[in-house]
Amino acid sequence: MTYKVKLxxxxxxxxxxxxxxxxxxxxxxxxxxxxxxxxxLHYLEYMELLDLHxxxxxxxxxxTLMHIKSRLLLPPDEQPPEEVEEEDPRAELVRRxxxxxxxxxxxxxxxxLERRRSMVFPRSVDxxxxxxxxxxxxxxxxxxxxxxxxxxxxxxxxxxxxxxxxKDEFTVEEKVHELFHMLVEQPVINxxxxxxxSRSKIELIATFLALLELIRLKEVxxxxxxxxxxxxxxxxxxxxxxxxxxxxxxxxxxxx
Amino acid sequence: xxxSEAKKIIEALLFTSEKPITIEQMKEVLExxxxxxxxxxxxxxQTEYETLGRSFKVYELAGGYQMVTMPEFAxxxxxxxxxxxxxxxTKPALETLAIVAYRQPITKADIEDxxxxxxxxVIKTLADRxxxxxxxxxxxxxxxxxxxxxxxxxxxxxxxxLNELPKLGEFTESDIDLSELKQGxxxxxxxxxxxxxxxxxxxxxxxxNTAPEQQGAAERQDRPAEGEGK
Numbered sequence: 001m002t003y004k005v006k007l008x009x010x011x012x013x014x015x016x017x018x019x020x021x022x023x024x025x026x027x028x029x030x031x032x033x034x035x036x037x038x039x040x041l042h043y044l045e046y047m048e049l050l051d052l053h054x055x056x057x058x059x060x061x062x063x064t065l066m067h068i069k070s071r072l073l074l075p076p077d078e079q080p081p082e083e084v085e086e087e088d089p090r091a092e093l094v095r096r097x098x099x100x101x102x103x104x105x106x107x108x109x110x111x112x113l114e115r116r117r118s119m120v121f122p123r124s125v126d127x128x129x130x131x132x133x134x135x136x137x138x139x140x141x142x143x144x145x146x147x148x149x150x151x152x153x154x155x156x157x158x159x160x161x162x163x164x165x166x167k168d169e170f171t172v173e174e175k176v177h178e179l180f181h182m183l184v185e186q187p188v189i190n191x192x193x194x195x196x197x198s199r200s201k202i203e204l205i206a207t208f209l210a211l212l213e214l215i216r217l218k219e220v221x222x223x224x225x226x227x228x229x230x231x232x233x234x235x236x237x238x239x240x241x242x243x244x245x246x247x248x249x250x251x252x253x254x255x256x
Numbered sequence: 257x258x259x260s261e262a263k264k265i266i267e268a269l270l271f272t273s274e275k276p277i278t279i280e281q282m283k284e285v286l287e288x289x290x291x292x293x294x295x296x297x298x299x300x301x302q303t304e305y306e307t308l309g310r311s312f313k314v315y316e317l318a319g320g321y322q323m324v325t326m327p328e329f330a331x332x333x334x335x336x337x338x339x340x341x342x343x344x345x346t347k348p349a350l351e352t353l354a355i356v357a358y359r360q361p362i363t364k365a366d367i368e369d370x371x372x373x374x375x376x377x378v379i380k381t382l383a384d385r386x387x388x389x390x391x392x393x394x395x396x397x398x399x400x401x402x403x404x405x406x407x408x409x410x411x412x413x414x415x416x417x418l419n420e421l422p423k424l425g426e427f428t429e430s431d432i433d434l435s436e437l438k439q440g441x442x443x444x445x446x447x448x449x450x451x452x453x454x455x456x457x458x459x460x461x462x463x464x465n466t467a468p469e470q471q472g473a474a475e476r477q478d479r480p481a482e483g484e485g486k
Contacts, residue, residue: 011348012373057373100370102424106358107350109422110413114345117414119327120315121337124274140347218344 011143013061014100016043019144021097023228028097031090033072037065046147050205052212068093141222141231143212149191149231150208157204170203175210183220183235191222191231262289263297270301276320316416318407352378353387357409358424361391361402379403387412 011019020039026032041062047054071089088094178197182189194211198204211233214220221236265286269277279291286294298321302314315324325333345353352375355367367375382388383403391404405418415421 012371014372055373061372096370096372100372103351103354103358103370106354106422106424107347110350110354110357111345113413113415113422116327117412119330120313120324120414121330121333122274122315122322122324123272142347 012055013058014097015104015142016040016058016144017061017093017097018101018104019142023148028101029094031094033065033069033090037062037069040065043144043147046151050147050150050208064093141224145224145228145231146191146208146211146222148228150204153192153195154201154204157201170206172206172209172213175206176213179207179210179214179233180219183233187235189233191233194233257286257289259289259293259297262286262293263300266294266297267301270314270321270323273322276317276322278320281320315414317414318410319417348373348375349378349381353382353405353409356382356388356403357405357418357421360404361394362404363394363396363400363402365400367403 017036017040020026020036020043021028021031024032024035024039026036044054044058044062047058068089179194182194195204195207198207211220211222215222218236221234222231223234224231266282269282269285279294282294283289283291289297298314305313310326311329312323312325315322317324348371351371352367355370356362359366359370364375364379367379379388383390386406386408388403388409389406390401392402393399394402409415410417
């Protein structure tokens with residue numbers, strides 16, 4: 001498959017770490033490095049399997065994690081040089097994560113300010129000012145939620161299905177259209193259901209990449225009622241228009 | 257001029273203006289009335305509308321004042337004007353914007369340090385939407401470009417100035433007692449070149465500010481054990 005979804009529209013390595021820490025219900029000040037590193041690498045494998053364009057930053061973080069892990073395994077120095085306080089090898093990472101988390105939270109607050117601002121109208125109504133926020137108690141699922149859900153689906157597909165000789169080739173483009181038609185008929189689809197028709201691993205992957213592409217193009221949104229809950233795929237109410245065809249056929253230009 | 261007279265003139269200005277009017281602009285018209293009295297008049301107007309239960313209010317936005325409708329009528333107005341939605345900002349875009357807003361002026365490299373990813377695309381999007389702009393160049397090797405937020409940013413988020421940004425995060429560096437990290441193993445400082453962490457909970461005032469009271473200006477805290485343990 002020569003189809004790469006650019007991940008920079010989605011989240012980065014720090015997001016993945018925060019996601020894993022939350023998922024493991026781990027204490028950010030006492031990160032279980034072994035476990036988190038293992039999981040982190042696991043996600044990278046999935047990203048590779050999906051042939052997602054993995055940014056170099058993800059690899060650098062993997063190396064950082066392994067470095068920290070190895071240092072935690074070393075016995076402490078017999079004679080600490082003078083009275084230099086030995087810092088936890090994880091300290092630097094914790095600092096970065098916390099610093100980053102502050103801004104993630106600030107981004108959430110900005111989003112709320114934007115919503116409030118969109119409720120008041122000045123004397124001249126700007127026709128594009130209103131930001132639809134009728135999403136209710138949902139929040140957007142992250143790329144890691146999607147990968148997580150997808151890994152469950154890959155595992156649950158029976159081996160037999162994989163042994164079937166499937167000659168058909170699937171292109172992501174076809175899947176984009178298929179998915180789009182599904183959403184026209186049924187505006188809210190459970191994440192699992194978009195894979196119902198898929199017969200092979202290749203087809204599953206093509207479907208998943210099609211979903212990512214539609215998210216990137218802001219044609220669809222993925223949302224959850226609660227953290228790590230079921231994922232629903234919905235059409236983006238802000239973007240219902242006939243732009244899709246042109247956007248898919250043209251080269252993806254990776255705008256955010 | 258009587259204050260009550262000035263108040264009526266201000267009301268007339270606000271009523272007709274499609275854009276926020278600054279105190280300075282009002283002063284030009286009202287001549288002998290000073291800024292303090294104009295502020296009082298604006299507050300009076302606001303109280304009046306509130307007590308009368310009007311459907312509009314005086315709103316301080318992007319350094320000026322404007323009449324806007326009350327939020328509860330949003331749905332009807334939206335219907336009437338067939339208002340379309342503005343393109344929503346993606347999470348990475350909002351995060352990057354938050355970093356620029358709180359840490360401006362800031363270079364792309366510094367933003368990337370915090371976010372841990374390349375931000376070329378996001379910076380372009382934010383600049384295209386005029387939410388950020390180039391504010392200068394840093395006096396450092398390569399003279400990297402510095403970014404800051406714009407008036408459009410303030411408008412979009414309903415802020416009158418940068419000082420109105422919500423306080424940043426409940427964690428501050430001082431809350432993190434690093435000695436409490438439960439394992440004190442390891443002999444070296446991790447070298448991953450993130451550079452120093454500056455601590456400031458509010459952005460430093462910049463030209464768009466009407467009330468440039470500067471707070472928390474880049475107060476640096478040295479990291480414990482920085483460069484030690486070798």
